[in-house]
Amino acid sequence: MKHPRKIIIDTDPGQDDAVAILLALASPELQVLGLTAVAGNVPLALTQINARKVCELAGRTEIPVFAGCDAPLRRKLVTAEYVHGKTGLDGIPLPDPTMPLQPAHAVDVLIDTLRREPPGSVTLCPLGPLTNIATAFTRAPDIVPRVAEIVLMGGGCFEGGNVTPAAEFNIYVDPEAADIVFRSGVPLVVMPLDVTHKALTSRDWVEGMRSLGTPVGQAVASWTDFFERFDTAKYGSQGAPLHDPTVIAYLLDPALFTGRHINVEIETGSELTLGMTVADWWRVTDRTPNALFMGGVDREGFYRLLTERLGRL
Ligand code: BDR
Numbered sequence: 043m044k045h046p047r048k049i050i051i052d053t054d055p056g057q058d059d060a061v062a063i064l065l066a067l068a069s070p071e072l073q074v075l076g077l078t079a080v081a082g083n084v085p086l087a088l089t090q091i092n093a094r095k096v097c098e099l100a101g102r103t104e105i106p107v108f109a110g111c112d113a114p115l116r117r118k119l120v121t122a123e124y125v126h127g128k129t130g131l132d133g134i135p136l137p138d139p140t141m142p143l144q145p146a147h148a149v150d151v152l153i154d155t156l157r158r159e160p161p162g163s164v165t166l167c168p169l170g171p172l173t174n175i176a177t178a179f180t181r182a183p184d185i186v187p188r189v190a191e192i193v194l195m196g197g198g199c200f201e202g203g204n205v206t207p208a209a210e211f212n213i214y215v216d217p218e219a220a221d222i223v224f225r226s227g228v229p230l231v232v233m234p235l236d237v238t239h240k241a242l243t244s245r246d247w248v249e250g251m252r253s254l255g256t257p258v259g260q261a262v263a264s265w266t267d268f269f270e271r272f273d274t275a276k277y278g279s280q281g282a283p284l285h286d287p288t289v290i291a292y293l294l295d296p297a298l299f300t301g302r303h304i305n306v307e308i309e310t311g312s313e314l315t316l317g318m319t320v321a322d323w324w325r326v327t328d329r330t331p332n333a334l335f336m337g338g339v340d341r342e343g344f345y346r347l348l349t350e351r352l353g354r355l
């Protein structure tokens with residue numbers, strides 16, 4: 043097998059973040075250099091604990107977990123307990139982690155890792171607000187051209203927003219950070235709501251997870267049941283979107299997704315559309331393309347991959 047691809051997962055777990063982390067840890071094609079926690083779905087004090095709980099659930103206590111920024115660059119933190127519960131990881135109760143939180147700050151770790159590893163060898167996988175990444179880029183611009191690629195979950199085009207009519211949560215929480223990342227020149231792959239709202243769980247899949255009979259299967263089923271209540275009420279849909287695992291699935295099998303290489307800019311000025319990803323899907327401007335913005339997913343293939351990989355843990 044080729045050398046595994048080195049990734050850093052920047053995350054605010056979050057049940058769907060947790061499934062993404064498990065998918066990465068189950069996949070030998072990926073070498074998870076570390077998890078960097080950020081404030082988002084719930085405050086940082088909880089996201090860093092949740093990140094460690096997920097590593098322990100997977101039996102991977104050697105994965106270093108770092109805490110990063112506890113607030114967006116210029117705004118007050120907006121959280122989403124109404125989706126993810128008070129802990130951010132409501133569902134089956136998991137034991138408090140015994141593995142330590144690493145002492146270094148996540149932003150320093152991003153900078154040091156990108157300076158240490160060969161240029162073009164580390165992929166960043168942001169699953170929450172982009173505060174840690176933008177802070178690292180601003181503080182150490184020399185690392186920007188060393189990033190292989192950023193594959194992130196965020197934004198929406200035809201699907202609109204999920205926190206305002208125009209904005210998706212991860213971008214809305216820290217639009218200034220998103221703006222820095224989208225202007226950085228690093229190759230971007232974006233998994234917006236247009237994709238994730240097509241990646242809804244089914245009852246059969248959730249029950250399949252439960253019937254794995256493993257702690258991971260139980261946890262994934264209970265997490266999905268927890269936030270499915272919210273999504274079903276909100277969208278009138280059957281099942282819940284597993285947003286963040288699409289990022290890891292793309293690294294494992296990019297052919298599951300279709301999209302367009304287009305220009306995407308972030309609204310930071312308007313109160314009405316703050317955090318909107320203005321995606322030039324029809325290429326009606328001459329703005330330079332900066333992102334592979336996805337629109338379609340092979341849903342069956344995506345869930346087949348998840349089942350196969352999560353079954354290994
Ligand atoms: C995104 O926001 C969070 O609630 C989820 O974890 C996901 O990253 C979806 O809008």
Ligand code: CA
Nearest residue numbers: 056059169170
């Ligand atoms: Ca997330």
